[in-house]
Amino acid sequence: MRPFAYERAAELAAALATGTVSPAALQQLRPDAQYLAGGTTLLDLMKIDVMRPDRVLDIRPGPAAQPVIRAEGGLWLSAVASMAQAAEHPALRRDYPVVAESLQQAASAQLRNMATLGGNVLQRTRCPYFRDTAFPCNKREPGSGCAAIGGVTRLLAVLGVSEHCIASYPGDFAQALIALDAEVETLAPDGSRRFPFADLHRPPGGTPHVETTLQPGELITGFRLPSLPWARRSLYLKVRDRESYAFALASAAVALDLRDGVVHAARIGLGGVAAVPWRAHEAESVLQGQKLTETRAVQAAEAAFAGAVTQEDNAFKPELGRRTLVRALLQAAAMEI
Ligand code: FAD
Ligand code: SF4
Numbered sequence: 348m349r350p351f352a353y354e355r356a357a358e359l360a361a362a363l364a365t366g367t368v369s370p371a372a373l374q375q376l377r378p379d380a381q382y383l384a385g386g387t388t389l390l391d392l393m394k395i396d397v398m399r400p401d402r403v404l405d406i407r408p409g410p411a412a413q414p415v416i417r418a419e420g421g422l423w424l425s426a427v428a429s430m431a432q433a434a435e436h437p438a439l440r441r442d443y444p445v446v447a448e449s450l451q452q453a454a455s456a457q458l459r460n461m462a463t464l465g466g467n468v469l470q471r472t473r474c475p476y477f478r479d480t481a482f483p484c485n486k487r488e489p490g491s492g493c494a495a496i497g498g499v500t501r502l503l504a505v506l507g508v509s510e511h512c513i514a515s516y517p518g519d520f521a522q523a524l525i526a527l528d529a530e531v532e533t534l535a536p537d538g539s540r541r542f543p544f545a546d547l548h549r550p551p552g553g554t555p556h557v558e559t560t561l562q563p564g565e566l567i568t569g570f571r572l573p574s575l576p577w578a579r580r581s582l583y584l585k586v587r588d589r590e591s592y593a594f595a596l597a598s599a600a601v602a603l604d605l606r607d608g609v610v611h612a613a614r615i616g617l618g619g620v621a622a623v624p625w626r627a628h629e630a631e632s633v634l635q636g637q638k639l640t641e642t643r644a645v646q647a648a649e650a651a652f653a654g655a656v657t658q659e660d661n662a663f664k665p666e667l668g669r670r671t672l673v674r675a676l677l678q679a680a681a682m683e684i
Pocket of ligand 2: 477493
């Protein structure tokens with residue numbers, strides 16, 4: 348690992364945990380630093396020389412702090428809450444099961460204890476070529492090329508890809524956030540802002556190395572889930588090589604407003620198959636105002652993957668993704684709430 352400067356930002360950490368920002372905390376924002384939360388992505392990538400920050404600013408809450416998850420319209424989640432804390436939160440499990448399940452099915456128990464919500468949404472792709480500096484990679488070294496195209500692509504994306512990058516976004520939590528129209532709150536040296544979670548990640552296009560719309564030093568402080576009583580009918584279905592401790596090959600985050608079998612609103616996020624957290628608007632339109640039958644669910648799934656672009660190794664993904672979505676929709680429809 349390369350040498351780097353380490354600093355602890357105690358005021359900032361306390362502010363993030365409680366959601367109340369003090370002037371002292373604001374002073375600690377550092378555009379030249381990489382924030383360290385749980386470290387389960389950052390330290391991994393520093394060890395293999397993929398991320399090379401000169402300065403690391405530690406924003407983890409102290410041992411006595413319990414990051415806040417509180418009712419506020421819907422629910423507000425501190426960015427430094429651990430994945431485990433959020434997954435076990437009673438209000439989240441009751442009112443937004445899709446969110447709790449997306450966290451519960453991610454990584455391993457040890458990782459969920461360590462990792463934070465803010466770090467989770469900003470985790471980097473698991474594209475094997477991104478993680479191996481022996482290969483060209485436009486995301487790691489802009490303009491160097493993409494070793495994945497024509498290479499080993501089993502885990503990579505089929506939606507939202509570009510000719511410069513076909514990496515998949517690996518996280519689970521983000522699919523639930525995008526499905527529910529969550530918002531993200533941030534703090535930067537020039538002020539705070541709140542915007543749709545759907546605007547946080549950027550598709551690869553011609554600049555795969557620019558992954559988010561955050562400015563240098565901008566810190567995610569929390570996530571806001573809207574009040575959505577019908578989101579109790581929601582779930583996260585994840586298909587992977589192992590039942591635990593594996594990234595999604597395909598996943599579906601689904602929430603349904605179903606009345607007498609008719610869909611008044613459907614929200615769908617798709618994981619494991621796309622370059623960024625993916626909202627399946629086309630599939631939602633197919634379901635809107637219709638009886639949720641298996642045939643209708645299949646039509647929605649077909650619409651979701653109509654734009655898929657595959658490689659030899661991941662040609663199975665559209666079919667797997669369609670089946671995952673159909674199963675998720677039918678399971679959500681059958682939920683007793
Ligand atoms: P860190 O590593 O501390 O930070 C990650 C990045 O986010 C860094 O660039 C950091 O600077 C930045 N950052 C952190 N917090 C903030 C903030 N508040 N504001 C701005 N920037 C910030 N994830 C899944 O979703 N599903 C899985 O199945 C899964 N499986 C995994 C299996 C393994 C073996 C491993 C190692 C990881 C797996 N993960 C999985 C990823 C894991 O969930 C992430 O590594 C973790 O959530 C990152 O959170 P962290 O707090 O450790 O982030
Ligand atoms: Fe890099 Fe993206 Fe190509 Fe993977 S798919 S090698 S991350 S440019």
